[in-house]
Amino acid sequence: MKAEEFQERRLELAGWPVNLASYRIGTEWHCKADNVSPGAGLCRTTGASREEAEQKAIQRAQELLSRTKRNAV
Amino acid sequence: MPDYAHPEVLVSTEWVEAHANDPTVRIAEVDVDTKAYDEGHVPGAVGWAWNTQLCDTLRRDILSKEKFEELMASSGIKPDTTLIIYGDNNNWFAAWALWQAKIYGHKDVRLMNGGRKKWLAEGRELSAGAPLIQPTNYQAKVADLSLRAFLPQVQEASARRAAAMVDVRSPQEFSGEILAPPGLPETCQRGGHIPGARSIPWGKACNDDGTFKSADELRALYSGEGVDGSKPVIAYCRIGERSSHTWFVLKYLLGFDKVTNYDGSWTEWGNLVGAPVEKGAVAAAKG
Numbered sequence: 001m002k003a004e005e006f007q008e009r010r011l012e013l014a015g016w017p018v019n020l021a022s023y024r025i026g027t028e029w030h031c032k033a034d035n036v037s038p039g040a041g042l043c044r045t046t047g048a049s050r051e052e053a054e055q056k057a058i059q060r061a062q063e064l065l066s067r068t069k070r071n072a073v
Numbered sequence: 074m075p076d077y078a079h080p081e082v083l084v085s086t087e088w089v090e091a092h093a094n095d096p097t098v099r100i101a102e103v104d105v106d107t108k109a110y111d112e113g114h115v116p117g118a119v120g121w122a123w124n125t126q127l128c129d130t131l132r133r134d135i136l137s138k139e140k141f142e143e144l145m146a147s148s149g150i151k152p153d154t155t156l157i158i159y160g161d162n163n164n165w166f167a168a169w170a171l172w173q174a175k176i177y178g179h180k181d182v183r184l185m186n187g188g189r190k191k192w193l194a195e196g197r198e199l200s201a202g203a204p205l206i207q208p209t210n211y212q213a214k215v216a217d218l219s220l221r222a223f224l225p226q227v228q229e230a231s232a233r234r235a236a237a238m239v240d241v242r243s244p245q246e247f248s249g250e251i252l253a254p255p256g257l258p259e260t261c262q263r264g265g266h267i268p269g270a271r272s273i274p275w276g277k278a279c280n281d282d283g284t285f286k287s288a289d290e291l292r293a294l295y296s297g298e299g300v301d302g303s304k305p306v307i308a309y310c311r312i313g314e315r316s317s318h319t320w321f322v323l324k325y326l327l328g329f330d331k332v333t334n335y336d337g338s339w340t341e342w343g344n345l346v347g348a349p350v351e352k353g354a355v356a357a358a359k360g
Contacts, residue, residue, distance in 0.1 A: 001113060001201070003193040016255040023193060025113055032106075032161075038243040038315065039162055039276050040254040041105050044112075064256035071264055073248045073352055 001025055005050070010036065013058065014065035018042070020057060022050050029053040033061040076288040078328025082171075082183050082321075083285070084157055086192050089185050092157075093117055099150050103127065103170045104161040104189065105314075113199030115159065115185075115192060119148045119206065123166040123314070127173060135221075135336065138213050141177045145211035152180060152211065159185035159192070163276070163283040168317035172334055176221065178214025184321065187283040194282065220320075222307045222333035224341060231269050231349070236305040238270035239298075241319045242339065246311070247272040249352040252343075253311065260311065261343030265352040267309065271298040275315045278322045291327055302329035309335040309342075 006023040017036035022029060031053035033042040043060040047053035077083065092098045093116055100118040102110050110120035121127055126144055128135060136144065150156060156179060160167035164184050174182040185192070193199075222230075230236035245251045249264030266272070277294055278286055285291070292301075300306060306323055308316040313336030320334040342348050 001199050002196045003113070003199065004196055006194040006196065021190065021193075025199065030112060034162070035255040037276070038246070038254050038274055040257055041162060042256045044106055044109065061256065068251060068253075068255045069259075070245075070250055071252070073250050073354070 003030075007050075011058075013062045014068070016065045016068070018058075018061055018065070020054055022054055024050070031057040033057040035065070077285075077326045078288070079325040082325045083186050084183050085186055086195055086197060089115060089157060089159075089192075090197055095155075097153070098155045098157060099148060100157045100159070100185075101148065101167075101170065102160055102189065103158060103166040105165055106161055109161050109189065111201070113201055114189075116198055116200040117204050118159075118200075119204060121148075121170060123169060127166070127170055135173050135176070138177060138216060141173065142211045142213050145179070145213070146209050147206065149206040149209055150179075150211060151209050154181070156182040157185055158182065159188045161189045163190065163279050163318070164188040165275075165314045165318055168321045169314040172220065172317040172320060176216050176218070178217060186285060190283045219331075220324075220333060222309075222335040222337075224337055224345075226333075227267065227307055227309070227335050227337070227342070228348075230305070230307055231267050234269050236307045237300045238267055239295075239300060239306060239308045239316075239319060239323075240266045240270040240272050241275040241308055241310045241315050242272075243274055244272055244354070246339070248354050249350075260340050263343050263350050265343070265350040266339075267342055268349050268351045270309075270351070271300060273298050273300070273319070275310070275318045278319065285322065285326060288326060291322060295323065295327065302327065305331035305333070307333050307335050309338040311339045312336070313338045 003023040022031040045056035107122045158167040252259040308319040310316040324332040
């Protein structure tokens with residue numbers, strides 16, 4: 001088996017830039033969401049389509065990122 | 074990879090594929106996301122969990138010599154095995170594993186340039202099953218602690234400006250705007266950075282495909298912040314894995330002689346009673 005149709009795209013969630021990497025292994029689609037800076041993994045999801053896997057990742061990443069507090073410097 | 078100071082510590086995905094059945098080579102995957110290995114991995118690779126197999130699970134520390142020997146032995150690794158490590162997030166915890174392998178004197182340990190992401194993006198073969206391993210009897214060397222910085226050394230270096238301190242976290246973590254990478258749990262009481270540190274995020278050392286930038290680009294990146302190898306360098310982040318990545322770059326790709334990884338990092342310094350903290354954005358680079 002191998003990862004196919006690997007694709008990355010960037011979007012903003014809860015005010016933070018996020019990188020989504022998605023690909024298909026066999027019939028299952030996988031998506032990994034990372035914050036762009038510093039590049040830490042937020043979540044990894046699966047779905048029957050790229051859209052489904054991405055939507056799950058977006059929802060989970062949004063939940064996590066919305067909890068991040070910004071402090072005055 | 075001929076322009077690096079020590080190109081022998083890096084292999085390409087093509088090299089790994091070509092050595093898939095080489096009995097002198099063992100491949101290990103180490104991910105931030107410890108379940109990624111099960112999704113599919115480089116055929117023949119063993120999977121190591123950074124949070125249970127690459128640290129002391131009782132007290133906060135790296136592996137003991139005995140535990141490192143157990144891990145190597147159970148992974149079928151001999152002292153003369155060529156150990157190739159790769160992982161997600163452009164090899165964050167792969168570098169952490171390599172750093173420990175160097176501490177315990179494993180002779181030939183290398184990173185797969187680009188890590189898991191590049192392997193996936195190139196559509197290379199994946200395996201779902203764990204390989205059959207013939208355990209070995211592994212004896213490690215005495216720990217080489219010249220590769221590791223402890224709190225007292227960092228305190229002295231900061232106070233005397235005796236070393237170039239490289240903070241590899243994001244600019245927002247460095248400034249104190251956030252206490253952990255966005256979306257991750259806060260693990261410190263105070264935000265900011267160690268006095269005297271320069272902000273050089275780890276990711277600046279990488280290309281978009283996860284591979285390392287050229288030696289010339291890396292030299293320009295670090296020397297632009299006054300980090301040129303003329304004095305000892307201490308790299309730190311939050312828990313020590315991102316700084317392992319930068320430690321690898323400075324030690325092996327640029328060939329700096331005295332580079333240490335402060336694995337206590339911000340989860341130690343930012344929770345320490347009475348520790349001096351600087352806040353705010355990056356100041357102008359100094360020589």
